[in-house]
Amino acid sequence: MGGRGAGKTRAGAEWVRSMVEGNGPLDNGRAKRVALVGETIDQVREVMVFGDSGVLACSPPDRMPKWEAGRKRLIWPNGAVAQVFSAHDPEALRGPQFDAAWVDELAKWKKAQATWDMLQFGLRLGKDPQVCVTTTPRNIGLLKELLAQESTVVTHATTEANRANLADSFLKEVRARYAGTRLGRQELDGVLLDDVEGAMWTTSMLEKMRCKKAPDLDRIVVAVDPPVTGHAGSDECGIVVAGVTMKGPVSDWRAYVLDDVTVRAKSPAGWARVAVTAMETWGADRLVAEVNQGGDMVAEVVRQVDPLVPYKAVRAARAKSARAEPVAALYEQGRVRHVGQFGELEDQMCRMSLRGYQGSGSPDRLDALVWALHELVIEPSARWRRPRMRSL
Incomplete structure (x- = not known):
């Protein structure tokens, strides 16, 4: 291969x-x-x-x-x-x-x-x-x-x-366009990518959702899916940055995935510093963190790094696939764009089906993405009501 x-x-x-x-x-x-x-x-x-x-x-x-x-x-x-x-x-x-x-x-x-x-x-x-x-x-x-x-x-x-036998211009072009993408991993790295049967996202869908630059955004959040434990052997801490344009009704809002700074930290303070740094880098309005496993400890860890960070705790009441389904619907509607290449995040996305996650380990990056888009689009859509027409 x-x-x-x-x-x-x-x-x-x-x-x-x-x-x-x-x-x-x-x-x-x-x-x-x-x-x-x-x-x-x-x-x-x-x-x-x-x-x-x-x-x-x-x-x-x-x-x-x-x-x-x-x-x-x-x-x-x-x-x-x-x-x-x-x-x-x-x-x-x-x-x-x-x-x-x-x-x-x-x-x-x-x-x-x-x-x-x-x-x-x-x-x-x-x-x-x-x-x-x-x-x-x-x-x-x-x-x-x-x-x-x-x-x-x-x-x-x-x-x-085989670069010695290939044109430099070819290598430069394909690197710039496909490096880090799922298509690039398949066509350039020769990696067999496993889009599971019934996956909510596919490689072809994600390639259509890619853009080079986001417009001026009205709101940006950093979403965190903390690991259960906090040591060198822990799962990764999913950390994803996303933003949204809020012109017109919620149905016209468009979300943009800006960065994936997921990290495997040796301690909770390690991932908290990465998350707070991402907020500062992107000028984010809020840090959203799942607290099912860590509870109040998650907020305490974040506050130790920055006591003034705007923080929101979210708690999962449904299975991962159920939470991901409305986010996948946003992609199907063309309402989400990826600004750049997020190969490892997109790998996890293409392994999530209605039956659950079909890969090994935990989809930490995907969980963080789901929380970000819930905060930016899904929850506002649920709260939004069309204004009533005043009778004449």
Whole structure:
């Protein structure tokens, strides 16, 4: 698995070379029949075979395979043959047999499961048939199943790892635009992001909610979700800064997520200092903190750092998913924007469903976000009443 431009095609092409030239791990010496499978025939030919990092570009003159266009195959001087197949036509794999296969960009195939199944039935030659899969990860069931199998060996590369072979302008542009985003983690870092089934937020939704700068805001709050304990091994303390424009009725208000300064502090005073500093930095009007676990102690810790900080205690009476649901609705309505990149916060958001949080640990960042938007938009909406029309 790897990011865009990480060298996946070169890795796959070199793997094929090693297999057919007898330098691979097959028990029977070398692969004699290879399947080259991509999303379309054109992509296999132009990327996997003739591409800048394809099989032909990687082969030395004395071991250069010959391309037979009519039969869509490569033939090596030692007699090895590689046939080309498209994931759009899984049935084409019914009948041929192989001792090796290179599969490219599996995660974007529309018929991934059917094509993979047909390929497995054909991998029946030699003592140890093998497949090399090169792909940018996407959240599809087949890829997750493959990663979970004991027989799967995983290697990983980021786009940055291949910077010597990439244009500086390309790297600069994609870093500036996608660094820290969920899309960037997938497409540049090659990380498999797990958008859970029925998630309240998705990667595509959050990408649409992003902006570079917030307008003049009428109100800003810092929301805190304190950890249950206060030592080095405690959970993170979720601390999120958000603001709102309050022009017109509440239904026209727009919220902006400004910062995520979540911290794992060694003591309660540690996270309190971070929260108060965030208030000073952003000129926030109020600090909102959940007190289910800490009670009055939360206020005392904050007051020790700044006795005059405007403070509001909030107490959770419903489950996390129930509290998050109206906030997710604000995103669906296009009423929230993220000013910048908040990768770890957005990871937690995309793991929250109506059934609860589907990730490990506690969604501290998400909890803080939910409290911030409840304070800025949800509660004012509940209090607001449309003015009565005066009868004539």
